[in-house]
Amino acid sequence: MEFDVIVLGGGAAGLNAALVLAQARRSVLVLDDGTPRNAPAAHLHGYLGFDGRSPAELLATGRDEVRRYGGHIEHARVRGVRAGDDGFVVDHDGGAVTARRLLVATGLADELPDIPGLAQRWGSTVVHCPYCHGSEVQGRPVAVLANTPDMAAHQGLLLRQWSDDVTLVRGWDRTETDLTGEQLERLEARGVVVVDGPVVSVAGGADDIEVTLAGGRVLERARLFVGGALVFTPRDAVLRQLGCARTDTPAGSYVAVDAQGATSVPGVRAAGNVVDPMANLIVSAAAGASVAAALNRELVEADCREALQLL
Numbered sequence: 001m002e003f004d005v006i007v008l009g010g011g012a013a014g015l016n017a018a019l020v021l022a023q024a025r026r027s028v029l030v031l032d033d034g035t036p037r038n039a040p041a042a043h044l045h046g047y048l049g050f051d052g053r054s055p056a057e058l059l060a061t062g063r064d065e066v067r068r069y070g071g072h073i074e075h076a077r078v079r080g081v082r083a084g085d086d087g088f089v090v091d092h093d094g095g096a097v098t099a100r101r102l103l104v105a106t107g108l109a110d111e112l113p114d115i116p117g118l119a120q121r122w123g124s125t126v127v128h129c130p131y132c133h134g135s136e137v138q139g140r141p142v143a144v145l146a147n148t149p150d151m152a153a154h155q156g157l158l159l160r161q162w163s164d165d166v167t168l169v170r171g172w173d174r175t176e177t178d179l180t181g182e183q184l185e186r187l188e189a190r191g192v193v194v195v196d197g198p199v200v201s202v203a204g205g206a207d208d209i210e211v212t213l214a215g216g217r218v219l220e221r222a223r224l225f226v227g228g229a230l231v232f233t234p235r236d237a238v239l240r241q242l243g244c245a246r247t248d249t250p251a252g253s254y255v256a257v258d259a260q261g262a263t264s265v266p267g268v269r270a271a272g273n274v275v276d277p278m279a280n281l282i283v284s285a286a287a288g289a290s291v292a293a294a295l296n297r298e299l300v301e302a303d304c305r306e307a308l309q310l311l
């Protein structure tokens with residue numbers, strides 16, 4: 001069977017796209033390998049109607065809704081994509097499937113600071129985004145790590161909105177965190193305490209974290225925010241393989257898309273974190289919905305051209 005659209009990746013972006021396409025009576029297949037970015041988190045925030053519930057529950061609900069309208073979802077890892085007779089062939093670890101159009105929504109990978117104890121706590125007491133996790137620890141002490149002076153100053157001031165006890169650790173082994181006098185003055189004015197790093201290890205329980213600095217000082221905090229110390233890597237191997245044009249952004253090199261997710265390769269669109277590292281869940285879901293409508297429009301035109309040829 002040839003699908004109208006194959007959606008690569010069944011996170012918020014991919015599932016919302018599949019829902020819109022299935023509701024528009026397009027045949028749609030979602031291929032997903034079960035590794036959404038926010039899987040380590042127990043609760044999600046900032047998503048109207050789902051606040052405080054689990055990321056897994058959001059996706060399970062989404063999969064049910066897609067299937068209710070006849071959409072197909074398979075657990076499979078996509079290995080590659082090639083041109084087919086009338087579209088694309090997608091190779092995955094269970095075989096090969098074909099489609100007229102592709103929507104890539106494979107998300108991104110977070111590269112964490114290489115600090116002992118940190119990776120095990122990712123998504124629980126080591127977190128990146130105050131909008132996602134800040135409400136869980138509001139008013140409690142937090143620490144902040146960042147890669148650059150600008151990011152450090154920004155994150156330190158930002159976290160003050162959620163806590164009046166913010167400690168910014170400057171300097172860890174890949175940073176160059178020489179804050180300017182003006183930045184230090186602004187942080188001080190807002191009551192952000194700046195201490196010298198680097199951080200040598202982190203430890204702690206389910207709801208608190210001990211941040212050990214070189215020299216032995218231990219900061220006892222509720223959370224360590226590392227949003228400014230992450231490196232984002234888009235999971236865009238398929239888009240690379242297809243030769244999609246890229247663009248340099250402040251967050252690195254990403255495949256270039258227009259407002260409807262169109263890449264430079266006809267028939268291939270992308271949505272969510274794979275092309276937009278700043279998109280949270282609801283923005284990713286919205287991008288999926290809007291890209292799906294653009295794909296449907298494209299298919300309406302193609303169907304019309306074919307019908308005219310048959311007259």
Ligand SMILES: Cc1cc2nc3c(=O)[nH]c(=O)nc-3n(C[C@H](O)[C@H](O)[C@H](O)COP(=O)(O)OP(=O)(O)OC[C@H]3O[C@@H](n4cnc5c(N)ncnc54)[C@H](O)[C@@H]3O)c2cc1C
Nearest residue numbers: 009011012013033034035037038045078107272273280281
């Ligand atoms: C710890 C943590 C907590 C977060 N909490 C929140 C929050 O509370 N609120 C919020 O708004 N945002 C939160 N976020 C951000 C949120 O995770 C992203 O905005 C969102 O996941 C982006 O959706 P997406 O669909 O683009 O990507 P993803 O959700 O990452 O989905 C991509 C999907 O593609 C699949 N995939 C990738 N490659 C392949 C392949 N080769 N073959 C098959 N499938 C593949 C993956 O399995 C995955 O399911 C959090 C992020 C992190 C790291």
